[in-house]
Amino acid sequence: FQRDGSVLDILKADYTFLNEDLARHYGIPDVKGADWRRVDGVKTSSRGGILGQATTLAKQSGASRTSPILRGNWVAEVLLGEKLPRPPKDVPRLPEDEATETLTVRQLTEKHSTDPKCYGCHRRIDPYGYALEGFDAIGRRRERDLGGRPIDTRAQVMDGSKLDGLDGLRDYLLTKRxxxxxxxxxxxxxxxxxxxxxxxxxxxxxxxxxxxxxxxxxxxxxxxxxxxxxxxxxxxxxxxxxxxx
Known part of the structure; x- marks a missing residue:
């Protein structure tokens, strides 16, 4: 707002504000000291824009695991303004401990979403959340989950568009949405x-x-x-x- 920037920078900004502690959390090198400063070129570290912020990713997660459902719902409702009905009261909760499950969070979500009562909404929101599975429950980058299983960030949204990871989701929102x-x-x-x-x-x-x-x-x-x-x-x-x- 102060520098009259582009509204689209909310999604596509190639900078963020860091101190040494947050830079370490983000996996961005060469940021020293407690003072906050603008750091450019952060897209190479899968950061930049609101979707790459740990606060966004952590808030839309479970206590000890990620949640493609919460993250996808946040994208749909907060960023795109879609109106989604509340989930049925009798929907079972997904397991909280990612490390002890035989299936990944994504696989558990896909299994859960096959319920006819749930499918209509989940097909709208889950692909957005799958694209953000490259970040753990507190917003750190990852290639494997807590059980050591590889992460799959590929997704296909309702209009047939295919996307992969944060970059793919960002590009999709900036172009088609x-x-x-x-x-x-x-x-x-x-x-x-x-x-x-x-x-x-x-x-x-x-x-x-x-x-x-x-x-x-x-x-x-x-x-x-x-x-x-x-x-x-x-x-x-x-x-x-x-x-x-």
């Missing part, structure tokens, strides 16, 4: 700016925000200026000031 991502970003930014939920009557403004972003190389200022100039923003602020007086 860019419109959905931008719409969700505009919806969230508008709701935050207005201090309320987005209404049906806000749709024209959201569409205008997207148009302005696309015509200004996706710089965040284009969306912010569109909001500030809007009737919704000006009238809400005016009413609030009048009530305070």
């Amino acid at each position: 860019r419109d959905a991502f931008l719409k969700q970003f505009c919806r969230k930014l508008l709701g935050y700016s207005l201090g309320r939920g987005v209404l049906l009557s806000d749709r024209p403004l959201i569409s205008e925000m997207r148009v302005q972003l696309e015509s200004h190389d996706y710089h965040i200022s284009a969306a912010i200026e569109t909001i500030v100039r809007s009737r919704q923003f000006r009238e809400i602020r005016g009413n609030e000031m009048a009530s305070e007086e």
Whole structure:
């Protein structure tokens, strides 16, 4: 926001902010000391953007194992704005201890998702989570799980697109799902700016925000200026000031 960067950097930024401890966690060399600093060229270490952050990956995991379901659901709902029904109450939980299972987390998830009650949603979200299986439960890169089994990050999403790993997921979101991502970003930014939920009557403004972003190389200022100039923003602020007086 401060440097008026591209909205798309949320997904594709080739930099992150690190100190020595976090750099060690990320597997990025030559970062010394406790001070935080910007580090460029982190895509070579499978980092960069919100999908490569350990906070994102760890929060959408189990206590001691990864969760393709939670990670995939987060991508679908938070990044793409999809509305998914809540899971049935009687769905059994997957085992928590990855190391002692004979199947990988992915294999357990695939077995679980064959249930007809679950398949409809899981086919929408699980492929996103499978692509992020190259990170463990606390967001460290890995090639094998806790049981020593190799990790498979290949996936096929509902539209038939095939992707592999973080890079494949990032590219898919930036190309084939860019419109959905931008719409969700505009919806969230508008709701935050207005201090309320987005209404049906806000749709024209959201569409205008997207148009302005696309015509200004996706710089965040284009969306912010569109909001500030809007009737919704000006009238809400005016009413609030009048009530305070």
